[in-house]
Amino acid sequence: MQQDPRTRTGVADGSGAVSRRSRQIQATVPFRLLVGFLRRRAAEEAGRRDQGVLDFTFGDPHELQMPAYVDALREAAVPEDESWFAYKQSEPAAQAAAAASLERVVPLGWRADHLRMTTGGFGALTVAMKAVADPGDEVVYSLPPWFLYEVLAVEAGLVPVKVQALQPGFDLDLDAIAAAITPRTRIVVVNTPNNPSGRIYPPAQLTALARILEDASARHGRRIWIVSDEPYNRIVFDGATFHSPSQFYRHTLLCYSYGKTLLAPGQRIGYLAVPSGLPEFVELMDAVDSLQVAGGWLFPNAVMQYAVPDLERLSIDVGVLQAKRDRLIGALREMGYDVASPEGTFYLWPRSPVADDEAFVASLERRGVLVMPGALFETPGWFRICLTATAESVEAAIPHFRAAIEEATRQPQPSR
């Protein structure tokens, strides 16, 4: 056999060194945009660190973590018995504390055994998708989405089916979702409060969605599941009430992350919760357990799990977040930006003053203000501002937002 010039192993596989799966992930538009964006941001930050770049991109902390959080982890790291750092699946104390806390937000009678602890919301989403869907099955979600749904779906061999949310307001387009359903549809992902729009879907929409999914499941003789991505379900403003899709549709897999409420996304922990009373409950939990092992031991580390009962008592200050929201929204509107007030999450989602959101984001970048273009969310013409930056950064950025819109509106515009 001739040597393959790429591998020099004598094995000509015709496809290079890496798997088709990894190439498919890298080929998705959101992944390519995200990687390009991260590289540019890193270069920008390195070049401007001394000049105080103002970073409003990711939901990362910009201040030292609250001491009670650090204390909880420190305490959890002290072994109490010889199996403290043994292989762990879901720790019963973590499950119990998380279930009790979830019950206060989504009162459905949660118990410890309804939950499996995961490596953040990411881990919960990937396990949820693989537990109910097989390669080739379709996953429906609304645009603008959190930018990694497509990547998770493709990694699982699933087919993403995208539906535009309604404008203005970014509500679910129920007719479009109904029209997108085929016999291969297995999952509809619902993200509320929504990243990036900040919308909390009201009960009437979730009731109507449930009816659509019950009908379609019966029509096709195959259950359609909701994967409810709700890491922001405690970050709501103005006393708004959050409603989980699981309160309206029994066949819902609820995914939660502690990365938002505690603003510590690097400490990976979250959970997948499955409502009781489902005929498929035992089978489904067995599927989740097996996928967490087979996926590469997808459990949060022991220390994070021991800390959960303490962490459940903590939260970032949503009032401070709301004050930053109000300050920036007020200033942006006064400058002429079209921006709705988010009901939850920690993002603003303004319309770009020029149709080319990437060009507008670049103009802010030149001024040292980093935000995310709508293109990353497959919704050109908008951009996202993350409010986890400090109040001082918000103040410092306001003149730059003003200069950018003044410059943009001086230039002749192509029609939208």
Ligand code: PLP
């Ligand atoms: N879902 C949404 C809507 C998100 O915004 C994020 C993080 O930004 C995640 C899931 C994943 O959360 P985590 O990184 O904490 O697992």
